[in-house]
Amino acid sequence: MKTELQLHFRSYIVIGCILLLFTALFLRAWPNRDLQRMLIGCLMLAYFIWGLVTHTKSNVLTLHLVFEYLGVSLLAGILLVLVTI
């Protein structure tokens, strides 16, 4: 586990910053539900792109991986959107 963190330290810093920024903006957007949903969409897209870029750099990008990041982003986004309804 430690090895993977060290190997992809920059990637995790990037996604950590994205998640922190999203959290701050999401909380700040309250009670504007529309803005919150827009931010959720941005997060889904950002996470998906982050996954693809990270794996592209490692030269191990496969169709299965693309679907995995799509699935993870979609699930996270849908769960958040559904609580804002």
Place this chain on the structure above:
Amino acid sequence: MSLLRTLTHLFHPQRSNNHRARILHPHSLFQLSGLAVIFVFLLQVLGKSQTPMGLVLGYATNISAEEVVQLTNVERERQGLSPLTINSTLSQAALSKAQNMFTEQYWAHVSPSGNEPWDFIRNSGYAYTVAGENLARDFMETNDMISAWMASPTHRANIVSGEYEETGIAVVNGELKGTETTLVVQLFGKPKEEAKANGGLIGQAQAAVGTGMLPANEKMAKATFTSEQSGLSPLDLTKAVFISLLVVLLAALVYDKLIISKKKVVRSVGKNFGHIMLYLVVAALILFFKGGIIG
């Protein structure tokens, strides 16, 4: 035995699931997304029904008009403004507006039949030079409702407007478009000078957001259209189910990582740490998500 095999296939990285817990496969993630949508849809349908489930789901609010008034005046005091006083005629107008929203089934400043906030104020006999209206629904706590209003420029403008002198508030429980809810209507006004003497009325009006305030010596407009209320709101149930799902996924990711680290299997899958970070953030946001809508 079959159940154990299924669970193992779902959560334990092995040959049968290509050394990746089945629940973490893209197919499973898409299915879980679909199930989440179906769950919320069913919850909404059941919430509107008279089934045992529908009767259990409800909306219990801790909003108190006295607290709304108190917090409104706290916000005004911070701006160096004088506190609002409660006006029973305005409270009656707020109650009429709330009842009208349930009767005509709408959530807006203007009713489908064209009634504006000032119509309710005017009909109650309150004569004003300036008036405003703040609406809120589905809030559990008064604090959250006031915070939401203060976070919205237009609603905030009503609460901390130096033009208003009086307020009226109604907290009404009822069913709006099939969902049990608590509506809060707060009206603001500055009485017309001559109206104080002869009951004349109206001038310029503006709509905004806000909640009401209510001194203890004034009657608050509070009504209940439906009496069946419980502490389990659809939002609470949704949050509980979604957080449980995320906990399962997080556990599966951590377990998957530990097992694969020991087995030293080479495979091409996503970054577990990335997924864990994302799910942790989503779980935290869902956990602390505040319900309530202002208008």
